[in-house]
Amino acid sequence: MVEIEKSSSSMGQFIQFESLERVEVRCLRNDEWVHKVLKILNTCGVSPDKITIQHYIYIINMKQALRFSNRSVAENSQSMATGGNSLPSPSCADDKKRRVCYYYDPGIAHIKFSDDHVMVPARVAMAHSLVGVYGMLGDMRRLRTRPATEAEIRRFHSPEYVDLLRDLTPESYANDAALRQKAEHDHGIGLLGGDDDCPAFDRLWKYCRGYAGGSLAAARALVDGASDIAINWSGGMHHACAGKASGFCYVNDIVLAINELLDSFRRVIYVDIDAHHGDGVQNAFLDSNRVMTLSFHRYGKIALRKDFFPGSGAINEVGVGAGEHYSVNVPLDAGVRDDGYHTLFKPIVGKAMEVFQPEAIVLQCGADSLSGDRLGGMELSVRGHAECVSFLRGFNLPLLLVGGGGYTINHVASTWCYETAVAVGKERELPDDIEIPRHGYEMLYKNQGNKLHYQTSTATARKKSSNMEVTKGKVLEHLSQIELAPSVQFQERRGNNAAGVDAGGDLYYERAPSLEDDEPAQRLHRLCFPGLTKRIKLS
Numbered sequence: 001m002v003e004i005e006k007s008s009s010s011m012g013q014f015i016q017f018e019s020l021e022r023v024e025v026r027c028l029r030n031d032e033w034v035h036k037v038l039k040i041l042n043t044c045g046v047s048p049d050k051i052t053i054q055h056y057i058y059i060i061n062m063k064q065a066l067r068f069s070n071r072s073v074a075e076n077s078q079s080m081a082t083g084g085n086s087l088p089s090p091s092c093a094d095d096k097k098r099r100v101c102y103y104y105d106p107g108i109a110h111i112k113f114s115d116d117h118v119m120v121p122a123r124v125a126m127a128h129s130l131v132g133v134y135g136m137l138g139d140m141r142r143l144r145t146r147p148a149t150e151a152e153i154r155r156f157h158s159p160e161y162v163d164l165l166r167d168l169t170p171e172s173y174a175n176d177a178a179l180r181q182k183a184e185h186d187h188g189i190g191l192l193g194g195d196d197d198c199p200a201f202d203r204l205w206k207y208c209r210g211y212a213g214g215s216l217a218a219a220r221a222l223v224d225g226a227s228d229i230a231i232n233w234s235g236g237m238h239h240a241c242a243g244k245a246s247g248f249c250y251v252n253d254i255v256l257a258i259n260e261l262l263d264s265f266r267r268v269i270y271v272d273i274d275a276h277h278g279d280g281v282q283n284a285f286l287d288s289n290r291v292m293t294l295s296f297h298r299y300g301k302i303a304l305r306k307d308f309f310p311g312s313g314a315i316n317e318v319g320v321g322a323g324e325h326y327s328v329n330v331p332l333d334a335g336v337r338d339d340g341y342h343t344l345f346k347p348i349v350g351k352a353m354e355v356f357q358p359e360a361i362v363l364q365c366g367a368d369s370l371s372g373d374r375l376g377g378m379e380l381s382v383r384g385h386a387e388c389v390s391f392l393r394g395f396n397l398p399l400l401l402v403g404g405g406g407y408t409i410n411h412v413a414s415t416w417c418y419e420t421a422v423a424v425g426k427e428r429e430l431p432d433d434i435e436i437p438r439h440g441y442e443m444l445y446k447n448q449g450n451k452l453h454y455q456t457s458t459a460t461a462r463k464k465s466s467n468m469e470v471t472k473g474k475v476l477e478h479l480s481q482i483e484l485a486p487s488v489q490f491q492e493r494r495g496n497n498a499a500g501v502d503a504g505g506d507l508y509y510e511r512a513p514s515l516e517d518d519e520p521a522q523r524l525h526r527l528c529f530p531g532l533t534k535r536i537k538l539s
Helices: 011-014 033-043 053-067 073-081 107-109 123-133 150-154 161-166 170-175 177-187 204-223 253-261 279-284 338-356 384-391 409-424 444-450 465-480 520-526
Strands: 002-005 021-027 101-103 139-142 229-232 266-271 291-298 328-330 359-365 399-402
Touching: 002 229, 011 033, 033 444, 033 520, 101 204, 101 409, 107 123, 107 204, 123 139, 123 266, 123 409, 150 204, 161 177, 161 204, 170 177, 170 291, 177 291, 177 338, 204 253, 229 409, 253 266, 253 279, 253 359, 253 399, 266 338, 328 465, 338 384, 359 384, 384 399, 399 409, 409 444
Parallel strands: 101 139, 101 229, 229 399, 266 291, 266 359, 291 328, 359 399
Antiparallel strands: 002 021
16 A cells, blocks of 8 residues: 655645545556556656646546446447436336436535534535546436526525625734624624534635536436436535524525526425424415425424424424425434335325426435434435335436435445436446445545445434324325415427527536636546547547
């Protein structure tokens, strides 16, 4: 083994996982395949002294991905042309392929809330690496879009709050007492009462615009009919309110994406499987009968008589005005496992789909409901969590998948990788015993035995089945009070957009990034892939 110290600033930004001090990389400089890639880089103007650890890790990612993929680039192109670039899913009776698009910004690996914060955005980079190493990138169209604009973010968030997000820096927060007071007391950012859930960190505005732009582009891909399923694992920030940050969430990309969908779809259902109640999304559409919010979450008192965050999501929170009955909450006790969870999930979601008749689905796949999460206290397995994706995929409606919570980062990455496999219909290729290959992050999966499907806790579920039946009965009764889906008059603008151009004129499919802004891994992708499949013969 060759140990590469965390010495350079670029690598220090890239390896930001809890208390990790060094990363082991397998004799990369002696790998013949790596040498071939480095030669290509050199001919493209990347000198040896500019090669960073990101390049080496990405090279191994691509090597593994090419070995795992059974289809050539030509076969992938042909499958896209025939109406779906994924495989038929075992979970769907119609035996149809789904056209899947996927958003990933390499810059998210460099975002850091603080040294010891439980929210680690680099978990998305870990999930992306697994998606690549298991050969799924060729099954999806890659979304590359501009960040969300101020105008787009202001469509939900208040002008004062957007101005603060845009201008706030760690330095201005530390040095400007008036600004600090405003950030903490008016907008929930900073240290308030010992709570640093939403700190003022470096590149905050860029981070918010990035993940929000991804969700907006994903929504547009569904609106234009260019994709059947759109994925943005960096999104899912469901706690953010119009004028306030909350629960590690600053910009509510879900609300922005749903508003985008509502311009073309009459009704949208939002399903939330995060351990925490999706309060920000529910409140945004509390009086609307065009959006049904359906949240499955832990609820009740925890230690010291404190409510489990955010404290909302009781079964009797049902919406107001025209939106009465369109807010649906399924409160759960800690410790719920797969069987109990799906005793509720499938009949309730099935009934909601029947009475509401949505035209599009948004699923927030918060991974803190997994067994072993640092905050969630629930006991779902990777497969049990992903079964929610399978179930909703089976309705054959436009489906937007976003991330959310999840604070044991290796578990998060494993789950979002497997749920990507569900989206593209390759879940059978990732069985229970599949190991995590070498790809640069493999050392972070040691505590789960280097298995994608890790062992769940053996703790006994605390919620009795009789209580679950009571909850199910109440929610189903609530849903039965909903009148048949409301009709809506509006100007429809849906239609195929073969060019993949959004309303602002941005190409949102596979475009070359600017030379000044792209990250090392993104630069390597641009220079060498998919050309690698044509120029390099693997051993």
